[in-house]
Amino acid sequence: MLSDPIIGNYYIGIMSGTSLDGIDVAIAQRTRHGFVQIAAAAPALDNKLRQQILTICQDKKVELQTLGEVDFQFACACAHVVNQLLEDSRLSAAQIEAIGSHGQTIFHSPNGAFPFTQQIGDANLIAAKTGITCVADFRRMDMAYGGQGAPLVPAFHQALFAKSGENRVILNIGGIANITILESDNKVLGYDTGPGNTLMDAWCEKVNGECYDKNGEFAFQGEVLPALLKLLLSEPYFSQSPPKSTGREKFNLQWLAKRLAQLDSGLNSNADIQRTLLELSAVTISEQIQLHSAACAVFVCGGGALNPLLMQRLQALMPDYWVSDTAALNIDPMFVEAIAFAWLAEQRLLENTIPLKAVTGARRDALLGCVYRP
Ligand SMILES: Nc1ncnc2c1ncn2[C@@H]1O[C@H](COP(=O)(O)OP(=O)(O)OP(=O)(O)O)[C@@H](O)[C@H]1O
Numbered sequence: 001m002l003s004d005p006i007i008g009n010y011y012i013g014i015m016s017g018t019s020l021d022g023i024d025v026a027i028a029q030r031t032r033h034g035f036v037q038i039a040a041a042a043p044a045l046d047n048k049l050r051q052q053i054l055t056i057c058q059d060k061k062v063e064l065q066t067l068g069e070v071d072f073q074f075a076c077a078c079a080h081v082v083n084q085l086l087e088d089s090r091l092s093a094a095q096i097e098a099i100g101s102h103g104q105t106i107f108h109s110p111n112g113a114f115p116f117t118q119q120i121g122d123a124n125l126i127a128a129k130t131g132i133t134c135v136a137d138f139r140r141m142d143m144a145y146g147g148q149g150a151p152l153v154p155a156f157h158q159a160l161f162a163k164s165g166e167n168r169v170i171l172n173i174g175g176i177a178n179i180t181i182l183e184s185d186n187k188v189l190g191y192d193t194g195p196g197n198t199l200m201d202a203w204c205e206k207v208n209g210e211c212y213d214k215n216g217e218f219a220f221q222g223e224v225l226p227a228l229l230k231l232l233l234s235e236p237y238f239s240q241s242p243p244k245s246t247g248r249e250k251f252n253l254q255w256l257a258k259r260l261a262q263l264d265s266g267l268n269s270n271a272d273i274q275r276t277l278l279e280l281s282a283v284t285i286s287e288q289i290q291l292h293s294a295a296c297a298v299f300v301c302g303g304g305a306l307n308p309l310l311m312q313r314l315q316a317l318m319p320d321y322w323v324s325d326t327a328a329l330n331i332d333p334m335f336v337e338a339i340a341f342a343w344l345a346e347q348r349l350l351e352n353t354i355p356l357k358a359v360t361g362a363r364r365d366a367l368l369g370c371v372y373r374p
Pocket residue numbers: 016017018019020021172173174175176177196197201211212213214215216301302303304306307308337
Protein backbone atom coordinates (compact mmCIF):
# COMPACT_ATOMS: atom_id res chain seq x y z
CA MET A 1 0.00 0.00 0.00
CA LEU A 2 1.33 3.44 -0.89
CA SER A 3 1.84 5.71 2.12
CA ASP A 4 -0.21 8.90 2.16
CA PRO A 5 2.18 11.80 1.46
CA ILE A 6 0.31 14.29 3.62
CA ILE A 7 0.46 12.22 6.81
CA GLY A 8 2.96 13.65 9.25
CA ASN A 9 2.95 17.15 7.81
CA TYR A 10 3.06 20.09 10.21
CA TYR A 11 1.11 23.33 9.80
CA ILE A 12 0.92 26.47 11.90
CA GLY A 13 -2.20 28.53 12.49
CA ILE A 14 -2.22 32.12 13.72
CA MET A 15 -5.37 33.82 14.92
CA SER A 16 -5.92 37.06 16.69
CA GLY A 17 -9.57 37.69 17.09
CA THR A 18 -11.97 40.47 17.92
CA SER A 19 -10.97 40.48 21.61
CA LEU A 20 -7.47 41.65 20.71
CA ASP A 21 -6.20 39.88 23.82
CA GLY A 22 -3.21 38.35 22.10
CA ILE A 23 -1.97 36.30 19.18
CA ASP A 24 -2.97 32.64 19.33
CA VAL A 25 -0.53 30.38 17.53
CA ALA A 26 -0.68 26.61 17.25
CA ILE A 27 1.36 23.93 15.52
CA ALA A 28 -0.78 21.05 14.29
CA GLN A 29 0.17 17.81 12.63
CA ARG A 30 -1.82 15.81 10.13
CA THR A 31 -1.95 12.27 11.48
CA ARG A 32 -3.95 9.21 10.50
CA HIS A 33 -6.37 10.18 13.27
CA GLY A 34 -6.94 13.76 12.14
CA PHE A 35 -5.34 17.07 12.84
CA VAL A 36 -3.52 17.06 16.16
CA GLN A 37 -2.24 19.98 18.23
CA ILE A 38 1.50 19.68 18.85
CA ALA A 39 2.28 22.97 20.56
CA ALA A 40 0.58 26.28 21.15
CA ALA A 41 1.06 29.68 22.74
CA ALA A 42 -0.98 32.83 23.19
CA PRO A 43 1.34 35.74 24.00
CA ALA A 44 -0.32 39.06 24.74
CA LEU A 45 -0.12 41.77 22.10
CA ASP A 46 2.31 44.55 22.84
CA ASN A 47 0.17 47.14 24.59
CA LYS A 48 1.08 50.03 22.29
CA LEU A 49 0.24 47.99 19.20
CA ARG A 50 -3.00 46.77 20.81
CA GLN A 51 -4.02 50.37 21.53
CA GLN A 52 -3.21 51.41 17.96
CA ILE A 53 -5.32 48.59 16.54
CA LEU A 54 -8.15 49.31 18.98
CA THR A 55 -8.10 52.95 17.93
CA ILE A 56 -8.34 51.96 14.28
CA CYS A 57 -11.26 49.61 15.03
CA GLN A 58 -13.08 52.06 17.28
CA ASP A 59 -12.58 55.33 15.43
CA LYS A 60 -13.04 53.66 12.04
CA LYS A 61 -10.66 56.30 10.71
CA VAL A 62 -6.93 56.01 10.20
CA GLU A 63 -4.15 57.82 8.36
CA LEU A 64 -2.82 55.69 5.52
CA GLN A 65 0.71 55.88 6.88
CA THR A 66 -0.44 54.65 10.29
CA LEU A 67 -2.38 51.81 8.66
CA GLY A 68 0.70 50.70 6.73
CA GLU A 69 2.90 50.89 9.80
CA VAL A 70 0.46 48.97 12.00
CA ASP A 71 0.05 46.35 9.26
CA PHE A 72 3.86 45.95 9.22
CA GLN A 73 4.18 45.79 13.01
CA PHE A 74 1.37 43.29 13.39
CA ALA A 75 2.97 41.01 10.77
CA CYS A 76 6.31 41.24 12.63
CA ALA A 77 4.52 40.31 15.87
CA CYS A 78 2.97 37.27 14.13
CA ALA A 79 6.34 36.18 12.73
CA HIS A 80 7.90 36.60 16.15
CA VAL A 81 5.33 34.36 17.90
CA VAL A 82 5.84 31.70 15.21
CA ASN A 83 9.63 31.79 15.51
CA GLN A 84 9.41 31.68 19.30
CA LEU A 85 7.03 28.72 19.29
CA LEU A 86 9.24 26.84 16.84
CA GLU A 87 12.23 27.43 19.09
CA ASP A 88 10.32 26.36 22.21
CA SER A 89 9.04 23.21 20.56
CA ARG A 90 12.38 22.35 18.91
CA LEU A 91 10.96 22.29 15.42
CA SER A 92 12.61 24.03 12.47
CA ALA A 93 10.98 26.19 9.83
CA ALA A 94 11.93 23.58 7.23
CA GLN A 95 9.65 21.05 8.96
CA ILE A 96 6.55 23.23 8.54
CA GLU A 97 4.54 23.02 5.31
CA ALA A 98 2.75 26.32 5.77
CA ILE A 99 1.39 28.91 8.12
CA GLY A 100 -2.28 29.87 7.92
CA SER A 101 -2.48 33.45 9.10
CA HIS A 102 -5.89 34.99 9.70
CA GLY A 103 -4.59 38.51 10.26
CA GLN A 104 -6.27 41.06 12.47
CA THR A 105 -9.72 42.12 11.34
CA ILE A 106 -9.96 45.88 11.44
CA PHE A 107 -13.26 46.19 9.59
CA HIS A 108 -15.89 43.70 8.50
CA SER A 109 -18.75 44.98 6.40
CA PRO A 110 -20.44 42.11 4.55
CA ASN A 111 -23.81 43.70 3.82
CA GLY A 112 -23.34 47.18 2.39
CA ALA A 113 -23.57 48.20 -1.24
CA PHE A 114 -19.82 47.50 -1.47
CA PRO A 115 -19.17 44.56 0.83
CA PHE A 116 -15.64 44.14 2.16
CA THR A 117 -13.66 42.69 4.99
CA GLN A 118 -10.23 43.90 5.96
CA GLN A 119 -7.50 42.08 7.83
CA ILE A 120 -4.02 43.40 8.48
CA GLY A 121 -0.67 41.60 9.01
CA ASP A 122 1.28 41.48 5.74
CA ALA A 123 1.71 37.79 4.80
CA ASN A 124 4.78 38.63 2.65
CA LEU A 125 6.57 39.73 5.79
CA ILE A 126 5.44 36.69 7.78
CA ALA A 127 6.80 34.43 5.03
CA ALA A 128 10.05 36.37 4.79
CA LYS A 129 10.64 36.55 8.54
CA THR A 130 9.82 32.90 9.26
CA GLY A 131 11.08 31.29 6.05
CA ILE A 132 7.75 29.43 5.84
CA THR A 133 5.07 29.59 3.15
CA CYS A 134 2.25 31.71 4.50
CA VAL A 135 -1.38 31.39 3.43
CA ALA A 136 -3.55 34.44 4.21
CA ASP A 137 -6.56 36.44 3.02
CA PHE A 138 -9.00 33.62 3.66
CA ARG A 139 -12.23 35.59 3.68
CA ARG A 140 -12.34 37.64 0.52
CA MET A 141 -12.86 34.92 -2.09
CA ASP A 142 -15.97 33.82 -0.22
CA MET A 143 -17.14 37.45 -0.23
CA ALA A 144 -16.29 37.77 -3.91
CA TYR A 145 -18.86 35.03 -4.49
CA GLY A 146 -21.46 36.92 -2.49
CA GLY A 147 -20.81 35.24 0.86
CA GLN A 148 -20.46 36.82 4.29
CA GLY A 149 -16.76 35.92 4.40
CA ALA A 150 -17.44 34.65 7.94
CA PRO A 151 -17.63 32.49 9.91
CA LEU A 152 -15.12 30.14 8.28
CA VAL A 153 -14.55 27.72 11.14
CA PRO A 154 -17.76 25.72 10.55
CA ALA A 155 -15.98 23.90 7.69
CA PHE A 156 -13.17 22.96 10.06
CA HIS A 157 -15.65 21.93 12.76
CA GLN A 158 -17.34 19.71 10.20
CA ALA A 159 -14.05 18.15 9.11
CA LEU A 160 -12.89 17.45 12.63
CA PHE A 161 -15.92 17.12 14.87
CA ALA A 162 -18.87 15.86 12.81
CA LYS A 163 -20.14 12.42 13.75
CA SER A 164 -22.51 10.69 11.42
CA GLY A 165 -25.88 9.96 13.04
CA GLU A 166 -25.28 12.51 15.82
CA ASN A 167 -26.22 16.18 16.13
CA ARG A 168 -23.51 18.34 17.68
CA VAL A 169 -23.08 22.06 18.24
CA ILE A 170 -19.71 23.80 18.38
CA LEU A 171 -19.92 27.19 20.04
CA ASN A 172 -17.02 29.65 19.86
CA ILE A 173 -17.27 32.43 22.45
CA GLY A 174 -14.61 34.93 21.48
CA GLY A 175 -15.27 38.64 21.24
CA ILE A 176 -18.10 37.64 18.93
CA ALA A 177 -19.89 34.31 19.41
CA ASN A 178 -20.47 31.93 16.52
CA ILE A 179 -22.22 28.60 16.36
CA THR A 180 -21.79 25.60 14.10
CA ILE A 181 -24.70 23.17 13.99
CA LEU A 182 -23.47 19.79 12.78
CA GLU A 183 -26.52 17.79 11.83
CA SER A 184 -26.72 14.02 11.93
CA ASP A 185 -27.13 13.88 8.13
CA ASN A 186 -23.85 15.83 7.63
CA LYS A 187 -25.56 19.16 6.88
CA VAL A 188 -23.90 22.19 8.45
CA LEU A 189 -25.24 25.56 9.51
CA GLY A 190 -23.14 28.26 11.11
CA TYR A 191 -23.25 31.98 11.82
CA ASP A 192 -22.34 34.68 14.31
CA THR A 193 -24.98 34.97 17.03
CA GLY A 194 -23.71 38.39 18.19
CA PRO A 195 -21.65 39.45 21.19
CA GLY A 196 -19.64 36.85 23.04
CA ASN A 197 -17.23 38.70 25.31
CA THR A 198 -16.83 41.96 23.44
CA LEU A 199 -19.43 44.04 25.31
CA MET A 200 -18.47 42.50 28.66
CA ASP A 201 -14.80 43.28 27.94
CA ALA A 202 -15.55 46.84 26.87
CA TRP A 203 -17.70 47.58 29.93
CA CYS A 204 -15.23 45.97 32.32
CA GLU A 205 -12.38 47.98 30.83
CA LYS A 206 -14.37 51.21 31.01
CA VAL A 207 -15.50 50.90 34.62
CA ASN A 208 -12.74 48.75 36.20
CA GLY A 209 -9.76 49.35 33.95
CA GLU A 210 -9.40 45.57 33.46
CA CYS A 211 -9.56 44.32 29.87
CA TYR A 212 -11.85 41.44 30.83
CA ASP A 213 -13.88 40.12 33.74
CA LYS A 214 -11.64 37.32 34.99
CA ASN A 215 -13.69 34.23 35.85
CA GLY A 216 -16.85 36.35 35.69
CA GLU A 217 -16.10 37.70 39.18
CA PHE A 218 -17.50 41.17 38.48
CA ALA A 219 -20.65 39.83 36.83
CA PHE A 220 -21.17 37.45 39.76
CA GLN A 221 -21.61 40.55 41.98
CA GLY A 222 -24.49 41.93 39.92
CA GLU A 223 -28.13 41.17 39.13
CA VAL A 224 -29.71 41.03 35.68
CA LEU A 225 -31.54 44.29 34.83
CA PRO A 226 -34.68 43.07 33.01
CA ALA A 227 -35.50 46.39 31.30
CA LEU A 228 -31.96 46.77 29.99
CA LEU A 229 -31.83 43.16 28.84
CA LYS A 230 -35.11 43.62 26.96
CA LEU A 231 -33.84 46.74 25.26
CA LEU A 232 -30.54 45.10 24.27
CA LEU A 233 -32.39 42.07 22.91
CA SER A 234 -34.45 44.31 20.63
CA GLU A 235 -31.37 44.79 18.40
CA PRO A 236 -32.55 43.67 14.92
CA TYR A 237 -29.38 41.60 14.29
CA PHE A 238 -30.56 38.98 16.78
CA SER A 239 -33.74 38.17 14.87
CA GLN A 240 -32.20 38.27 11.37
CA SER A 241 -32.05 34.92 9.62
CA PRO A 242 -28.66 33.49 8.64
CA PRO A 243 -26.39 33.75 6.75
CA LYS A 244 -25.07 36.55 8.90
CA SER A 245 -21.85 37.74 10.50
CA THR A 246 -20.97 40.68 12.67
CA GLY A 247 -18.16 42.30 14.62
CA ARG A 248 -17.03 45.18 16.77
CA GLU A 249 -18.31 47.57 14.06
CA LYS A 250 -21.78 46.93 15.50
CA PHE A 251 -21.34 45.57 19.03
CA ASN A 252 -19.21 48.13 20.83
CA LEU A 253 -19.30 50.62 23.69
CA GLN A 254 -21.19 53.18 21.61
CA TRP A 255 -23.91 50.60 20.88
CA LEU A 256 -24.22 49.97 24.63
CA ALA A 257 -24.00 53.65 25.63
CA LYS A 258 -26.84 54.55 23.28
CA ARG A 259 -29.10 51.98 24.91
CA LEU A 260 -28.04 52.83 28.47
CA ALA A 261 -28.94 56.44 27.72
CA GLN A 262 -32.48 55.35 26.83
CA LEU A 263 -32.96 53.96 30.34
CA ASP A 264 -32.47 55.60 33.70
CA SER A 265 -29.22 53.70 34.02
CA GLY A 266 -27.83 56.12 36.62
CA LEU A 267 -29.67 53.99 39.19
CA ASN A 268 -27.97 50.77 38.16
CA SER A 269 -24.69 49.51 39.51
CA ASN A 270 -21.83 48.80 37.13
CA ALA A 271 -21.87 45.16 38.25
CA ASP A 272 -25.56 44.89 37.32
CA ILE A 273 -24.73 46.12 33.82
CA GLN A 274 -21.88 43.60 33.58
CA ARG A 275 -24.23 40.83 34.70
CA THR A 276 -26.83 41.93 32.15
CA LEU A 277 -24.27 41.89 29.33
CA LEU A 278 -23.32 38.35 30.29
CA GLU A 279 -26.99 37.42 30.23
CA LEU A 280 -27.35 39.03 26.80
CA SER A 281 -24.62 36.76 25.42
CA ALA A 282 -26.05 33.68 27.13
CA VAL A 283 -29.62 34.35 25.97
CA THR A 284 -28.79 35.20 22.36
CA ILE A 285 -26.50 32.18 21.99
CA SER A 286 -28.85 29.70 23.66
CA GLU A 287 -31.92 30.93 21.74
CA GLN A 288 -30.17 30.44 18.41
CA ILE A 289 -28.87 26.98 19.30
CA GLN A 290 -32.34 25.87 20.39
CA LEU A 291 -33.89 27.37 17.27
CA HIS A 292 -31.69 25.38 14.92
CA SER A 293 -30.79 22.17 16.69
CA ALA A 294 -32.57 19.43 18.57
CA ALA A 295 -31.19 18.64 22.02
CA CYS A 296 -27.58 17.47 21.73
CA ALA A 297 -24.08 18.07 23.04
CA VAL A 298 -22.75 21.63 22.82
CA PHE A 299 -18.96 21.93 22.81
CA VAL A 300 -17.69 25.39 23.72
CA CYS A 301 -14.37 26.92 22.68
CA GLY A 302 -12.84 30.41 22.86
CA GLY A 303 -12.13 32.48 25.94
CA GLY A 304 -15.78 32.46 27.03
CA ALA A 305 -15.33 28.82 28.02
CA LEU A 306 -13.21 30.13 30.91
CA ASN A 307 -16.07 32.22 32.32
CA PRO A 308 -17.84 29.93 34.82
CA LEU A 309 -20.93 32.14 35.15
CA LEU A 310 -21.39 32.27 31.38
CA MET A 311 -21.04 28.49 31.12
CA GLN A 312 -23.47 28.04 34.02
CA ARG A 313 -26.05 30.33 32.39
CA LEU A 314 -25.74 28.54 29.04
CA GLN A 315 -26.42 25.20 30.69
CA ALA A 316 -29.35 26.65 32.66
CA LEU A 317 -30.89 28.25 29.57
CA MET A 318 -30.51 24.99 27.60
CA PRO A 319 -31.51 22.37 30.15
CA ASP A 320 -31.99 19.66 27.52
CA TYR A 321 -28.52 20.14 26.02
CA TRP A 322 -25.24 18.94 27.43
CA VAL A 323 -22.79 21.85 27.62
CA SER A 324 -19.06 21.09 27.88
CA ASP A 325 -16.02 22.29 25.96
CA THR A 326 -13.98 20.99 23.04
CA ALA A 327 -11.46 19.34 25.37
CA ALA A 328 -14.07 16.56 25.34
CA LEU A 329 -13.28 16.25 21.61
CA ASN A 330 -9.52 16.35 22.24
CA ILE A 331 -8.95 19.92 21.08
CA ASP A 332 -7.87 22.61 23.51
CA PRO A 333 -10.79 25.10 23.59
CA MET A 334 -8.37 28.04 23.54
CA PHE A 335 -6.75 26.98 20.24
CA VAL A 336 -9.59 25.73 18.07
CA GLU A 337 -9.52 28.87 15.90
CA ALA A 338 -5.73 28.84 15.51
CA ILE A 339 -5.81 25.17 14.54
CA ALA A 340 -8.63 25.94 12.11
CA PHE A 341 -6.31 28.33 10.26
CA ALA A 342 -3.56 25.69 10.19
CA TRP A 343 -6.15 23.37 8.63
CA LEU A 344 -7.25 26.04 6.14
CA ALA A 345 -3.58 26.45 5.09
CA GLU A 346 -3.35 22.70 4.52
CA GLN A 347 -6.55 22.72 2.50
CA ARG A 348 -5.27 25.61 0.38
CA LEU A 349 -2.01 23.86 -0.44
CA LEU A 350 -3.98 20.73 -1.32
CA GLU A 351 -6.18 22.95 -3.51
CA ASN A 352 -9.34 21.76 -1.80
CA THR A 353 -12.34 24.06 -2.00
CA ILE A 354 -13.91 24.77 1.38
CA PRO A 355 -17.54 23.70 1.77
CA LEU A 356 -19.00 26.90 3.15
CA LYS A 357 -21.72 28.11 0.79
CA ALA A 358 -24.49 26.80 3.07
CA VAL A 359 -22.91 28.76 5.93
CA THR A 360 -21.85 32.04 4.36
CA GLY A 361 -24.42 32.23 1.57
CA ALA A 362 -21.72 32.34 -1.13
CA ARG A 363 -22.81 31.29 -4.62
CA ARG A 364 -20.19 28.54 -4.62
CA ASP A 365 -17.59 26.82 -2.52
CA ALA A 366 -14.18 28.28 -3.28
CA LEU A 367 -10.47 27.88 -2.74
CA LEU A 368 -9.78 30.15 0.21
CA GLY A 369 -6.52 31.96 0.86
CA CYS A 370 -3.59 33.31 -1.10
CA VAL A 371 -0.18 31.67 -0.95
CA TYR A 372 2.95 33.69 -0.15
CA ARG A 373 6.16 31.73 -0.60
CA PRO A 374 9.38 32.97 1.03
N1 LIG B 1 -10.47 33.45 32.84
C1 LIG B 1 -11.37 34.06 32.09
N2 LIG B 1 -12.54 34.45 32.63
C2 LIG B 1 -13.47 35.10 31.90
N3 LIG B 1 -13.32 35.41 30.61
C3 LIG B 1 -12.16 35.06 30.02
C4 LIG B 1 -11.14 34.36 30.71
N4 LIG B 1 -10.11 34.17 29.85
C5 LIG B 1 -10.48 34.71 28.67
N5 LIG B 1 -11.71 35.26 28.78
C6 LIG B 1 -12.47 35.98 27.74
O1 LIG B 1 -12.12 35.49 26.48
C7 LIG B 1 -11.74 36.57 25.61
C8 LIG B 1 -10.75 36.08 24.60
O2 LIG B 1 -11.35 35.04 23.89
P1 LIG B 1 -10.81 34.57 22.48
O3 LIG B 1 -9.33 34.64 22.50
O4 LIG B 1 -11.48 33.31 22.19
O5 LIG B 1 -11.38 35.73 21.57
P2 LIG B 1 -10.96 36.15 20.11
O6 LIG B 1 -10.39 34.98 19.40
O7 LIG B 1 -10.13 37.37 20.24
O8 LIG B 1 -12.35 36.57 19.50
P3 LIG B 1 -13.15 36.05 18.19
O9 LIG B 1 -13.35 34.58 18.34
O10 LIG B 1 -14.40 36.85 18.23
O11 LIG B 1 -12.31 36.42 17.00
C9 LIG B 1 -11.19 37.63 26.55
O12 LIG B 1 -11.27 38.90 25.96
C10 LIG B 1 -12.11 37.46 27.75
O13 LIG B 1 -13.29 38.19 27.57
